[in-house]
Amino acid sequence: MSFDFLTIEKHLGYAVVTIDRGDGINALSRKLMRELTTVAEDFVDDLETTAIILRGTNTIFSAGADLKDPEGNTNKGGALIARRHALKIGPDMCGAWERLEQITICAVEGFCIGGGSALAMACDWRIAGESAHMRLPEVPLAMNMSWHSVPRIVRAVGPSKAKLYTILGEKLGAPEALEWGMIDFMTKDGKALDKAIELAEKVAALPPISVRMSKESINMTANALNQATTFMDRDQFMLSSSSTDFPEAVDAFLNKRDPKFTGG
Template identity: 30%
Template sequence: MITLDMNGAVAIISLNRPERRNALTQAMLGDIERIADDLRGRADVRAVVLRGEGSDFSVGADISDMQARLADPAPLALARRSAQLGARVMRALMGIDQPTICALQGVATGGAMCMATACDFRLAATGARLGYGEVKIGINLMWNALGPLVALIGPARAKRMVMTGALLDADMVYGWGLVDEVVPAAELDARALALASELAGLPPLAVQMIKRSINAVAHALDGAILHADADQWLLATQSADFAEALIAFREKRPGQFSGN
């Protein structure tokens, strides 16, 4: 469900589950973490593209996969480690020394948008809709993803995206700085590859040192502030509102939330 291809010095990671709109499972996230860690040490890779097959980049976490994990009677300590996988994926993607570009089409929400913000650049297809839908099923945004989002668009716009869970048009968030370019859908992959090839053609040592320095400045406090978001998720999944949200999601109706 995750593929890795090479185009010259550009590595292309593809989410390859189009029949499920690239919904993310734990197995897929584990593969992305391993691939990202491997690419970091490859001298033949000068740039990386993250993309999705099909009409959508990704609709985020696979709800059935998440429910299966929550139903697992494993000790809480093990469940906590499992819940921290998303944050490890973010660290792996942000830890790639080479410049990274994410190509977004269709819907990109939840964990998919988290991964997009872990990349250095984001290109979006015309008509793409981007957001964070976690609040709609009664959970917080985790994966240590708030820091990168706030760094890109500021606190007020981050609150709007995360607190409402709305999918916003690519043209709107382009004006906010969340995406760097909006291009016709038919040109998205070619434009992402062209930008990656341009970056790959520059002196790699200088490019990679610049990236690391900018990330160090932008995310200096992230680890200290966001370390507990997996614990918040574990708490949220025990709430009555979470249970109601999942039922409402399956029944395609608005939830009736009590605050419990």
Template identity: 35%
Template sequence: MTDKAYLPGEGVIVAGPDAGVLEIRLDRPQAKNALSTPLLRSIVALLEQAEHDDAVRCIVLTGGDQVFAAGADLAEMAAKDMQAVLLEERPRLFGAIARFPKPIIAAVCGYALGGGCELVMHADIVIAGESAQFGQPEINLGIIPGAGGTQRLTRAVGKSVAMKLVLAGEFIPAQEARAAGLVAEVVADEACIARAHELAGKIAKKAPLAVRLAKDSVLQAFETPLAAGLAIERRNFVVLAGTEDRNEGVKSFLEKRKPVWKGR
């Protein structure tokens, strides 16, 4: 059990942690969960708290069963000139989400567009409902994606699909997003959040330090050349060899019993 109270912030609802899983749900239905800066602050505040809570092993991030997030908050954006955009805190907030060391699973139903699609790409695993639609339609507003939509998207789906979304502003449905590599699984809308929790629950039962370093190692594939990534992988492998959990994992396998992880 955790001794920390997770309180909802502006634009979000929080549930848990339950069996190691904390759910963060976007909650601006009147704006189709548009990503306002206060909403992003709320997500980051919860993640900062969860990072230091041993009772939280995995995050499920969702917008509910109707829409994930239809984009940035255009009313907020319209009020900003170039200087305000240059100095805004949104890059810092997205950066904090990207640096969160525990796994994040996004459960996506309905639209994940613009900033919503970019937020999805900050997750480690994406489970999509059959209704999900992904896109970067900023070009229709005379702008371009500004929170990773040209970079993370290209790394996830390749140049041609990324160019289609970014230049034409077209959306792709869940099955096409899965085929392109943006989504891990497509399930019925009514099963989407439950499947995300099921997967999060499985991850929450693994050795915490191994999960953390596994995530770090995989992410290095997007940040470093192969030789450097392999060196980081090996370093993390060696570090885990000195943990109590590694010894417990080997011992429990040989003794044909379930391991008891201690996170050290």
């Protein structure tokens, strides 16, 4: 299957999925999110691939949800049930990647923002170049953090740091992200993919059924309460994004009037 924004390279035992929307920031439009969901689902029956690397370009992973995507405005018009259904696209994408039996490795260069960070946290391992940073701008933009990502963040860094990262919306550079446990490895800039390939080759050399069963056991232990604690986060998003703060904050973000929101 061909994609507009993704390329898939298959090697012996592992694959590399590259996101390149061609906009310089890899903003997650609804079309791109559908492609990311589809490519994950395509790997479900792939018994030859034991590890999957997910990466952006050499300079950017993703700036997060595309706030300018005309298809993505779920707050104007339409029946409430249709608007609520439309909000499934982000969590469905992250869930598709998290459910994969293959080991998933996210290689990050540049910035990894909002929904891009949520997608990275749905992968098993994260690698970042030393100048890369992660950030969640949702709360400063009058939104809650959704896409079932809060338990994944808490699992990685603990509740106190999860609150710092999620609520303040400040940049978390790669060195601090490594110290916190948000990423697993830090490399020289431009070398995140090389490290990801090194890990993927190690995984690919292992008995695949043992890898898959081990991942499933660990995930079931770690994620047992995830759905129970986040099943309403898209409803919370609908509520928070209906406030008067939301359009004002998004407008300031899109027009870069607030220096806090600039630079990814």
